[in-house]
Each structure stands twice: as C-alpha cells, then as structure tokens.
Amino acid sequence: MKTKYDVAVIGGGIIGCSIAYYLAKENIDVAVFEETQIASKSTRAAAGMLGAHSECDDLEIFYPFARSSQLDYFQLQDELKELSGVNIELRKGGIFQLAYSEHEKDELSATLALPTISWYDCTAVRNRENSVSEDIIGAAYIEDDVNVLPHSTCLAFSKSAQVFGASIFEFTPVLAIQKEDDTYTIKTNKGTFQAKTVVVANGVWSSSFFHQLGLHHTLSPVKGECISVSSEQPLLKHTLFHEHCYIVPRDNGRLVIGATMVKNDWHEQPTLGGLESLIAKAKTMLPTITDLKIESCWAGLRPQTFDKKPFIGYHPEDEDILFATGHFRNGILLAPATGQMIRDLIVKKDVRKDWIEAFKINRI
Ligand SMILES: Cc1cc2nc3c(=O)[nH]c(=O)nc-3n(C[C@H](O)[C@H](O)[C@H](O)COP(=O)(O)OP(=O)(O)OC[C@H]3O[C@@H](n4cnc5c(N)ncnc54)[C@H](O)[C@@H]3O)c2cc1C
Known part of the structure; x- marks a missing residue:
C-alpha cells in the first residue's frame, strides 16, 4: 500500500473532499483520511442551502467569499457530473x-x-x-x-478527486500527527503514513488536533x-x-x-x-x-468557532500544517472557496490578504 503523499487531509466531509478535489486537479498527490464514511457527519445532516445572501452578516468578508463560492457551484454542477457521474442536484428557485x-x-x-x-x-x-x-x-x-444535495456534492468532490489521482481512506481515523525532519507522520488504525503537508479538516472534532499542535483553540x-x-x-x-x-x-x-x-x-x-x-x-x-x-x-x-467565522489558513508557526474547519452554518456554501483557498496557500499562489487575515487561526 502506498504510504507517502504530498498532502494528507484529515476528515472526509465536504470541506476535506473539496480540498482534495482542488489539490488533485492541480496534480498534487493527496490522500484523505476519514474516520467513518465520506459525508457521514455534519455534511450529511445539512439542508444544502447556498445562502450567500440570506446568511450574510458581513458585507466586507463573508459576502465576497461566500458569493464567489456560490457562483462556483453553477459551473461545478456540470464539471463534477462529468467527472464523477454524481448529480449534485443544484436546484434553482431561490x-x-x-x-x-x-x-x-x-x-x-x-x-x-x-x-x-x-x-x-x-x-x-x-x-x-x-x-x-x-x-x-x-x-x-x-x-x-439555490440549494444542492450535500451528501451527493461531497461524494461528487471525492470521486472527482479520485479521477485526478487522490486516495480516499475510509474507516481510517487519524490518531496522531507528528513532525520528523521535514515530514509529517500520520498515525492511523491502518498503519503509518507520511506527508509533507497536513490539512486539519475534521469538522467539530478538529479541536483534538489543535491541542496536539500546541494551539489552545476550541470548536x-x-x-x-x-x-x-x-x-x-x-x-x-x-x-x-x-x-x-x-x-x-x-x-x-x-x-x-x-x-x-x-x-x-x-x-x-x-x-x-x-x-x-x-x-x-x-x-x-x-x-x-x-x-x-x-x-x-x-x-x-x-x-x-469563537466568532462564527471558519479557521482557514496556516498554523501560526508551521506553514506545512493548515486548518480548514469551523464552517458552522455554511460549510456546504463555503466548500468550493475553502478548497481553492487551501490549494492556493499550499502552492503559494496569491490569496486575498483580507481573507487570510479574517480566517487565520490566531486572530483575536
Ligand atoms: C442540520 C444542519 C443543517 C445545515 N444546513 C446547511 C446549509 O443549508 N448550508 C450550508 O452551507 N451548511 C449547512 N450546514 C453546515 C454544514 O453542514 C457544515 O458547516 C459542514 O458540513 C462542515 O463540513 P466539514 O467537512 O467541516 O465537517 P463534517 O461534515 O462533520 O466532516 C468532518 C469529518 O471528519 C471526520 N473525522 C473526525 N475525526 C477524525 C479523525 N480523527 N480522523 C479522520 N477523520 C475524522 C468525521 O467522521 C467527518 O466525516 C448545516 C449543518 C447542520 C447540522
């Protein structure tokens, strides 16, 4: 079994799967580790509304981020269907x-x-x-x-990521992560894996990794x-x-x-x-x-999170650890924008400075 990857993503909800999709599409060798099955937790429970306007409480940061994500869905519905065969059931009507x-x-x-x-x-x-x-x-x-079917959307991201070469490990909880030299060791119930970069994207359960990584945040x-x-x-x-x-x-x-x-x-x-x-x-x-x-x-x-905005960005002391978690009421809506932002941070492309500041984990 292959055990070395460029990027390991912890959590196979819509956030982890969107990240895997955008990374794999960029030819980055990515693996997702999911404790149970893809899309089984918060993602499965969601109604799937893409409420960029109805959920907007902040015109400066939330609105442009959410709106760009919402608009991406109009293009993603065909793209993901073609790659994965899964219909995300984007339903118009408003x-x-x-x-x-x-x-x-x-x-x-x-x-x-x-x-x-x-x-x-x-x-x-x-x-x-x-x-x-x-x-x-x-x-x-x-x-x-508009709205989408969250479970299908997550599956569509995950299957499309696999088409571009991503590996998805279900029933594989990550038990611990540890840095040795320049590489992270990821301990799971199925053995040990290595990755240069780790993305913590396991929803409300991310807090346990914050603590392992020396941070005192909670979700x-x-x-x-x-x-x-x-x-x-x-x-x-x-x-x-x-x-x-x-x-x-x-x-x-x-x-x-x-x-x-x-x-x-x-x-x-x-x-x-x-x-x-x-x-x-x-x-x-x-x-x-x-x-x-x-x-x-x-x-x-x-x-x-403490201010209801997600944590999306680097660990304050280590750019090889990133967080994409805490999406509260809007994880389905924000999944495409989050996946793209994490991809851009990993490949060191430009990301809007106000988004980096607003979503960084060590904001006050
Ligand atoms: C009732 C309800 C309605 C909602 N409606 C909407 C809506 O209409 N629109 C919208 O945009 N959002 C909505 N949301 C919010 C949205 O569902 C969440 O923001 C989103 O699903 C979060 O995705 P996630 O991938 O971060 O978390 P999750 O979907 O919870 O995924 C995290 C994954 O990590 C896995 N995991 C945990 N620990 C480990 C570990 N140690 N190792 C490996 N894997 C691990 C879990 O098994 C889980 O699959 C709703 C939420 C709820 C509960």
Whole structure:
C-alpha cells in the first residue's frame, strides 16, 4: 500500500473532499483520511442551502467569499457530473426570506440592499407560492440562493478527486500527527503514513488536533435537527426562510424542514422537543405542512468557532500544517472557496490578504 503523499487531509466531509478535489486537479498527490464514511457527519445532516445572501452578516468578508463560492457551484454542477457521474442536484428557485412585521422588514434592509434582491409584498409572494402563510407582510426574494444535495456534492468532490489521482481512506481515523525532519507522520488504525503537508479538516472534532499542535483553540458543537416530509403534489418551488428556520423543496415533492440550534450538545440524535419546535415554526410559514407525511428526521453537529467565522489558513508557526474547519452554518456554501483557498496557500499562489487575515487561526 502506498504510504507517502504530498498532502494528507484529515476528515472526509465536504470541506476535506473539496480540498482534495482542488489539490488533485492541480496534480498534487493527496490522500484523505476519514474516520467513518465520506459525508457521514455534519455534511450529511445539512439542508444544502447556498445562502450567500440570506446568511450574510458581513458585507466586507463573508459576502465576497461566500458569493464567489456560490457562483462556483453553477459551473461545478456540470464539471463534477462529468467527472464523477454524481448529480449534485443544484436546484434553482431561490429563497423567500419572510417578514411578519415592519420591524422584520427593516431587519432585512441590509439583505435588500445587496445586488439582485427584491422585495415582494404578501400578495406577490402568494402569487408565486400560494400555500405560504397569509400572516406575512412580504419577503425578500433571493433568486441566487439555490440549494444542492450535500451528501451527493461531497461524494461528487471525492470521486472527482479520485479521477485526478487522490486516495480516499475510509474507516481510517487519524490518531496522531507528528513532525520528523521535514515530514509529517500520520498515525492511523491502518498503519503509518507520511506527508509533507497536513490539512486539519475534521469538522467539530478538529479541536483534538489543535491541542496536539500546541494551539489552545476550541470548536463547539451547535446541534441542528431536521425533518423531511413528503407530499404527492409539490407544495413549494422556493425555499422559505425565517429566523434561521427554513423549508427547502427537493425533488419528488419532498420538503426538508430545518434546523434547530442547540449549543454544546454532542449527541447526534434528534429530540422530540427539537422536532416539536421545528414543526411549530414550519407551520407559521406553511400552515398546511402539518398534513404531510414524515419521511425521516436526523441531526448533525455544526462546528462553531469563537466568532462564527471558519479557521482557514496556516498554523501560526508551521506553514506545512493548515486548518480548514469551523464552517458552522455554511460549510456546504463555503466548500468550493475553502478548497481553492487551501490549494492556493499550499502552492503559494496569491490569496486575498483580507481573507487570510479574517480566517487565520490566531486572530483575536
Ligand atoms: C442540520 C444542519 C443543517 C445545515 N444546513 C446547511 C446549509 O443549508 N448550508 C450550508 O452551507 N451548511 C449547512 N450546514 C453546515 C454544514 O453542514 C457544515 O458547516 C459542514 O458540513 C462542515 O463540513 P466539514 O467537512 O467541516 O465537517 P463534517 O461534515 O462533520 O466532516 C468532518 C469529518 O471528519 C471526520 N473525522 C473526525 N475525526 C477524525 C479523525 N480523527 N480522523 C479522520 N477523520 C475524522 C468525521 O467522521 C467527518 O466525516 C448545516 C449543518 C447542520 C447540522
């Protein structure tokens, strides 16, 4: 078995697989080590919204980074399909971000000031989505905040990376990493591997490597619960979004309702209380939703940093260790931009200085 690589990536979620894809495409010899199966953790739990506008709380850094990532998806859907055969199911239609009062409309003013966003009053929204609650006063319509299937997208990155020569090791947890001379030794349950560069991308579990590498940072889990329901006739064409809750239409009349925000809970099962609150919230947006049949429910752990921005960049004292973790609510959206930024840092191409500063691990 081959045991020497240019780059070892720890974690086979969407962030690790996107990094592997962009590195392998550049002819860099990369291996991904995944404790269980590709796309099995937070990535599998996500709704897949690409909310560059609806999740934007910072026009200077988040918006341009997220927007470039979002735009990349429009090109990636064909590129990844051709390479991997996997359809990421990029679904157009966009988002209605609902307002129930003038105060909530005012809170949307920053979103409404972004390019391509327009205000629809209640009648205009209901002309396009006649099942939406009559209690809204209107909504910001965000056409470009489309969605993808996160699990398929991660698989598409991983399979496409393999087409370009990447190795993917599933059921191979990394137990420890250690530098000897100029090379990192990566200890796993399947033996020892060597790499010149290591990227720590194992989501909320990255903290254990921070500590091994002399850093005192932590990531905390913010558990999110979701339910999917099905109807014979498609009930929605657009995603509905209000106060961090959403109803996302998928194929075959399926709707994904998400997601709770439970801080510091490491359990990956949904609770009845969590699901009850989701159903109550969904009913305020789409009153008839309670008639639909439950298909499944699940939960996942969002990796959160102290300031809710991801850590993307070098170890402060060693450029052969990089971090790409802590993507919190937006890891699916930010995966292409993160993969490209890590690639560019490794091959020493130019990266926007404000992104390096904003995402570096030793920021204050
Ligand atoms: C309910 C919910 C809804 C969400 N909705 C959206 C959304 O609509 N849009 C959006 O953009 N984002 C969304 N997110 C956020 C998004 O899912 C995450 O930000 C993203 O999946 C993080 O990806 P990741 O690769 O860093 O982590 P993960 O997907 O958790 O992957 C980390 C991987 O590392 C592996 N691992 C752990 N330890 C080790 C080790 N020692 N060795 C090897 N492997 C290891 C794990 O098994 C796991 O597979 C949502 C999250 C949740 C929970």
